[in-house]
Every structure is written in structure tokens, then in C-alpha cells.
Amino acid sequence: MSNLNSTSKTAVGRKTSGLDKVLRVALYTVLIVVAAFYLMPFIVMLITSLKDVEEIRTGTLLSLPASLHFDSWSKAWSSACTGSSCGGISPYFMNSFQIVLPAVAISTLVGAINGYVISLWKFRGSDFFFAAMLVGCFIPFQVILLPMAQTLGWLGIANTTSGLVFVHVVYGVAFTTLFFRNFYQSIPGELVKAARLDGAGFFTIFYRIILPVSTPIIVVTVIWQFTQIWNDFLFGVAFSGFDTQPVTVALNNLVNTSFGGKEYNVDMAAAIIAALPTLAVYVFAGKYFVRGLTAGAVKG
Amino acid sequence: MANLVIDNVKKRYGETEILKGINISIKAGEFLILVGPSGCGKSTLMNSIAGLEDVTEGRILIADKDVTYTSPKDRDIAMVFQSYALYPNMTVEQNISFGLEMRKVPKAERDVEVQRVAELLQISHLLDRKPAQLSGGQRQRVAMGRALARRPQLYLFDEPLSNLDAKLRVEMRTEIKKLHKKLGTTIVYVTHDQIEAMTLADRIAVMKDGQVQQLGTPQEIYDNPANLFVAGFMGSPAMNFIPTKVVEQDGVPMLELATSTTVALPFPKPEALKDYVGKTILLGLRPEMITEPQPHKEGQPFVTTTDVEVEVTEPMGADTMILTRVNDAEINCRSNPMYPADAGSIIKMMFDTSKAVAFDKETGRRLDL
Numbered sequence: 264m265s266n267l268n269s270t271s272k273t274a275v276g277r278k279t280s281g282l283d284k285v286l287r288v289a290l291y292t293v294l295i296v297v298a299a300f301y302l303m304p305f306i307v308m309l310i311t312s313l314k315d316v317e318e319i320r321t322g323t324l325l326s327l328p329a330s331l332h333f334d335s336w337s338k339a340w341s342s343a344c345t346g347s348s349c350g351g352i353s354p355y356f357m358n359s360f361q362i363v364l365p366a367v368a369i370s371t372l373v374g375a376i377n378g379y380v381i382s383l384w385k386f387r388g389s390d391f392f393f394a395a396m397l398v399g400c401f402i403p404f405q406v407i408l409l410p411m412a413q414t415l416g417w418l419g420i421a422n423t424t425s426g427l428v429f430v431h432v433v434y435g436v437a438f439t440t441l442f443f444r445n446f447y448q449s450i451p452g453e454l455v456k457a458a459r460l461d462g463a464g465f466f467t468i469f470y471r472i473i474l475p476v477s478t479p480i481i482v483v484t485v486i487w488q489f490t491q492i493w494n495d496f497l498f499g500v501a502f503s504g505f506d507t508q509p510v511t512v513a514l515n516n517l518v519n520t521s522f523g524g525k526e527y528n529v530d531m532a533a534a535i536i537a538a539l540p541t542l543a544v545y546v547f548a549g550k551y552f553v554r555g556l557t558a559g560a561v562k563g
Numbered sequence: 564m565a566n567l568v569i570d571n572v573k574k575r576y577g578e579t580e581i582l583k584g585i586n587i588s589i590k591a592g593e594f595l596i597l598v599g600p601s602g603c604g605k606s607t608l609m610n611s612i613a614g615l616e617d618v619t620e621g622r623i624l625i626a627d628k629d630v631t632y633t634s635p636k637d638r639d640i641a642m643v644f645q646s647y648a649l650y651p652n653m654t655v656e657q658n659i660s661f662g663l664e665m666r667k668v669p670k671a672e673r674d675v676e677v678q679r680v681a682e683l684l685q686i687s688h689l690l691d692r693k694p695a696q697l698s699g700g701q702r703q704r705v706a707m708g709r710a711l712a713r714r715p716q717l718y719l720f721d722e723p724l725s726n727l728d729a730k731l732r733v734e735m736r737t738e739i740k741k742l743h744k745k746l747g748t749t750i751v752y753v754t755h756d757q758i759e760a761m762t763l764a765d766r767i768a769v770m771k772d773g774q775v776q777q778l779g780t781p782q783e784i785y786d787n788p789a790n791l792f793v794a795g796f797m798g799s800p801a802m803n804f805i806p807t808k809v810v811e812q813d814g815v816p817m818l819e820l821a822t823s824t825t826v827a828l829p830f831p832k833p834e835a836l837k838d839y840v841g842k843t844i845l846l847g848l849r850p851e852m853i854t855e856p857q858p859h860k861e862g863q864p865f866v867t868t869t870d871v872e873v874e875v876t877e878p879m880g881a882d883t884m885i886l887t888r889v890n891d892a893e894i895n896c897r898s899n900p901m902y903p904a905d906a907g908s909i910i911k912m913m914f915d916t917s918k919a920v921a922f923d924k925e926t927g928r929r930l931d932l
Binding site: 451453454456457458459460461462463467471472475476 | 610613615635636640641642644645646648650651652653661662665666709713
């Protein structure tokens with residue numbers, strides 16, 4: 264974004280030549296095409312969810328609904344069958360929140376403290392510790408399935424919400440640590456030294472001085488973790504019990520459960536509902552997300 | 564106020580020795596400057612005094628109390644950092660009172676103290692601002708205010724002026740000096756700027772390679788440098804080092820100076836050069852000791868007038884620096900701007916060797932101490 268701004272600023276200074284105009288038109292054309300390409304699936308989902316089954320079967324994919332039907336939404340929410348139970352996806356939607364909220368909060372907090380220690384309280388081997396932590400970012404989900412199942416069993420939290428929270432925290436800490444470490448790397452170490460001389464201890468410095476300047480990276484981390492954990496399917500399907508399934512698993516069950524004809528409109532409505540929370544997070548915090556990714560530096 | 568004793572302090576990181584046995588002791592109320600090129604260990608020494616880094620060997624005493632293993636907050640020290648290290652999320656007022664708050668000083672007392680410091684530093688009108696809204700000079704003041712508020716026993720300044728522009732630097736330098744005179748505090752001040760060192764210090768410790776090369780008053784260090792490094796580091800423009808052959812005239816060692824003619828300069832302590840007759844030494848002569856011929860100095864001992872060829876002149880307003888060449892070494896002379904000296908011309912210059920010093924050419928050791 265900043266790139267576009269700076270080019271347009273310099274363009275004001277000199278006379279816009281014909282070539283510049285052509286390039287500008289080409290640029291916007293490309294952007295519009297790309298935007299349309301990304302929006303298309305969502306538009307198809309939305310209009311399909313508003314049609315009735317008959318219209319879906321006879322009409323084309325892109326044709327607009329003749330009349331708006333919202334009953335597929337209420338069915339997806341409260342009465343569609345996911346496997347053997349037929350209560351819609353709403354209970355699982357709540358399950359997801361019960362998993363996501365604590366998992367995001369805990370992994371963000373742990374990542375913040377890790378990052379704080381690794382970049383501002385360097386100890387012998389802290390770089391190695393960080394490198395080891397980084398490896399965690401590259402471990403594929405599948406690799407930890409079996410050992411994690413065993414661990415959850417030992418801990419007695421297999422098939423529970425706490426178990427899923429635990430898995431997501433463990434898996435997420437590598438990423439959150441990386442985020443916070445990189446952000447805190449730009450905070451001058453002298454800040455901590457000054458606070459130590461002022462008489463502040465480890466947690467006082469963290470709480471009074473470091474956390475208040477961490478808003479951008481907290482937002483980035485929360486968005487990242489929220490999206491990752493909310494959208495997770497594999498851990499959800501592997502480690503959840505019947506009552507603790509997250510919405511992604513329920514969505515899969517809903518789509519795969521059919522009596523008679525396939526109700527695409529219900530499938531689409533359920534999929535959009537399942538995606539709404541992450542969408543909302545982006546809409547509300549997206550500004551900070553971009554700012555946090557690009558800025559990072561604390562001035563003063 | 565407290566005295567400070569640094570007793571044989573050594574610091575090693577693995578194999579490399581950063582501090583190789585530092586011994587410095589200053590009286591209460593003294594202003595000590597640690598000066599040296601980057602990497603000489605001055606900041607490490609500073610951090611060791613503050614307790615932010617552990618020392619490998621030796622002791623540090625503040626107010627006659629051994630604090631070598633005391634944590635930073637219990638040493639009763641305040642420090643002003645190069646980057647100021649103001650807490651970006653707090654207002655100026657909160658920045659200044661944070662240290663007091665951490666020491667559980669009641670709110671009412673904190674407010675009084677903040678007011679006192681703010682008035683002292685003339686930042687009362689800035690108390691509600693955040694550091695990001697301040698100029699460099701204002702931040703500098705706030706950083707000092709934060710240090711002053713706690714009334715610690717010892718103040719540490721880590722290159723506090725190096726982030727300011729030239730004009731402000733000179734202003735703040737004077738401010739710091741006034742403040743020290745007014746408050747009579749003990750200060751240890753790190754800088755790589757030898758002018759700051761000269762102007763501020765009661766005593767200067769010149770450091771290089773983790774060792775104190777010389778500890779003394781600014782004038783001692785300027786007039787009587789312990790070795791070639793100190794002589795070259797202190798003073799601007801730097802001292803001239805002229806390779807000179809020692810010749811004997813009437814049994815007295817003299818220094819041969821070849822320009823367009825050759826003359827022999829007298830040396831204040833000729834006996835120190837006895838062993839060097841026939842050999843080449845380095846003659847150290849400050850630029851201000853090589854001037855245009857000054858009538859009132861004519862005929863004084865140690866004053867010699869000879870011809871030199873002007874290579875370049877650099878007018879500085881009050882003086883003009885004349886660059887010339889003697890014994891095949893470039894030297895700087897400080898002359899009156901009125902004295903005619905065109906590049907390429909041959910002019911008369913007066914060499915005053917009454918304060919000249921001599922160094923061994925190989926080791927840089929001072930020969931005439």
C-alpha cells in the first residue's frame with residue numbers, strides 16, 4: 264500500500280506522460296481482475312445460499328436468485344443434520360469459541376513472555392532456544408498427531424475442549440513467540456536497562472513498559488491465532504469428542520450427511536456462518552494487522 | 564553523594580578480555596569522564612558500575628560499600644542513556660516519577676519531586692507530553708530529569724549528547740556542567756568526544772583496549788600525555804607527531820628539523836634523549852605551539868623560527884590552520900588569520916618547544932616523563 268502511495272506522490276511532481284496513463288490503467292485492470300477472482304467463490308456461495316433447492320438444480324451457478332430464501336440459513340444454524348444429530352451447526356459454533364478464545368489468549372500471552380525474554384533478557388543459549396522454537400513453525404500438523412494423542416491420553420484430557428486448547432497452545436506458541444520476538448527486537452535494550460535501574464523487576468517491566476507498546480503485534484498475533492485455530496480441521500477431527508467438535512468438523516459432517524438430494528443452499532449457508540467470525544476479526548482489526556506487519560518499530 | 568572505587572575490575576567474554584584490570588577511584592562530587600575510541604571497553608565498564616553486566620574479577624565500591632554483586636536497583640545509581648530510553652507509553656511526568664513509584668515513594672512526595680526536577684531543567688510545560696512529541700533536546704532533558712528525581716548517590720551518563728545536533732550539543736554540555744556545579748553530584752560520564760571530555764571533566768580516564776591509558780585532570784592529560792595514543796586522541800586538531808633525528812650539539816641532545824633549511828630544536832628535558840642520539844624519535848608538538856613569529860616570544864628559550872612551505876590553509880575564523888611539511892611529515896600549525904600565508908609560498912613560522920614531548924617511534928612510550 265505504501266508503495267502505491269509513494270509512486271502516486273512522485274507522479275504528481277512531474278507531468279503525467281501517455282505511457283504513465285497506460286500503465287496506470289493496466290495496473291488497475293490487473294487489480295480489479297485479481298479482486299474479482301478472489302471474490303467470485305464468496306459471491307457464488309452467497310447467492311447459492313439464498314436460492315431454494317429447485318432453483319439451484321435448474322439455474323446456473325452465477326445466476327442471481329429469483330427470490331430470496333433465508334430458510335437455508337436457519338436450517339444450517341439450528342436443524343440441519345451433522346451425522347446422527349440434527350441440531351444444526353450452532354452447538355459446534357459455540358464449541359469453536361470455547362476452544363478458540365482460551366487457546367488464542369494463552370498462546371498470545373505465552374508468546375509475548377517468550378519473545379520478551381528472548382529479545383530483551385538474553386541468557387546463555389537464548390539464541391539456540393529461539394532457533395529450536397522456530398523449528399516448531401515448520402513441523403507439519405500430521406507429524407504430531409500420534410504423539411499428541413498419546414500425550415493427551417496421559418494427561419487425561421483426550422476428547423475434551425481443554426485437550427484441544429492444549430494442542431493449539433502448544434502448536435501456536437512457536438508462531439506467537441516468533442512474532443513477539445521479532446517485534447521486541449526493535450525495542451532498544453536500554454529501555455529495559457533504564458527500568459531495571461529505576462527499580463522495576465521482570466514482570467513489572469513487562470507489564471508497565473513492554474506490553475503497553477505491544478498493541479500492533481498483539482493484534483497481529485490474535486488475528487493469526489484466531490484464524491489458524493478457528494479454521495483448524497485436522498486437530499479438531501482427531502482430538503475432539505462427540506460433544507466437543509469444532510464447527511469445521513461439524514461443517515464437514517453436515518456436507519457429507521444427506522438424505523435424498525443434496526441441499527447446496529444449506530451447505531453454503533453453513534460454510535459462510537462458519538467463516539463469519541474470522542471475517543469479522545479481519546474487518547475489525549485488519550487495519551492494525553497491516554500496520555503491525557509493516558511498522559513494527561517503536562519510536563521514542 | 565558518594566565516592567566510587569573501581570578495584571582491578573576485569574571482564575571476560577569467553578576468551579576475549581574486554582576489561583583488563585581497571586583501577587579508578589574518584590572522590591564524592593567528582594566528575595569523571597571515560598573517553599576512548601569505540602570498542603575500548605568504556606561502555607562495558609559503565610554497565611559494570613551500574614550492575615547491568617557482571618564483572619569477572621575485581622571489586623566495585625560505591626560510598627565505601629562493596630556493590631560488586633548487588634543488583635542494579637539496590638546500587639542507588641541513575642543512568643542517562645545515549646538513546647534516552649524514555650518509556651514511550653508514559654508521559655514526561657510518569658517517566659520522571661517511575662523510579663520513585665518503584666521505590667514506593669508516596670504520590671504527594673513524587674509530585675513535589677517531579678515539580679522540583681521539572682523546574683530545575685525547565686521542562687514544566689512538557690510534563691503532560693509523551694516522549695514521541697518531544698524534540699531531541701527536550702528528550703535529553705527528560706532523561707536527565709528522570710535521573711535527577713531519585714537523588715541517587717551516583718550518576719552515570721552514557722554518551723548522552725551524541726544524538727544531538729552540533730549546536731544543541733554545545734548548549735547541553737554547558738547545562739550539564741552548570742548542573743554539576745550546582746548540585747555537586749558524583750558523575751561518571753562516557754563519551755568518545757574528546758572536547759566533551761576536556762570541557763566537562765574534573766578528571767579524565769583515557770581508555771584503549773580495555774585498559775586505562777591515563778587518568779588525570781584535563782590539563783594534565785593535554786599537556787602531559789602518558790603515551791602516543793593519549794597524545795593523539797586528546798586535542799583537536801590532533802597533536803603533530805614529527806619523526807625527528809636526535810643530534811648532539813655541544814653535548815646537548817637537540818632535535819633536527821628539516822624544511823627548506825635545517826635547524827636544531829632545543830628540548831625541555833634533553834637528558835631524556837641521551838640514549839637516542841643518532842636515532843629517530845617522534846616529537847609531539849601541539850598545533851598552537853607552531854605559530855607565526857610573535858615578537859613577544861622572540862629570544863625566549865625553546866623558541867625557534869624557521870622557513871616552511873605552505874601546502875594548504877584552513878581559515879577557522881579565530882585562527883587559520885596552516886598545513887605544512889617538515890621532516891616529511893604533514894603538520895598543522897595554528898596562526899593568526901592576518902598572517903599572510905598563501906598555498907605554495909614559503910613563510911616564517913615560530914616553533915615553541917617548551918611544551919614539546921617525545922615518544923619512542925616503535926612502542927609509543929613517552930620518553931621524557
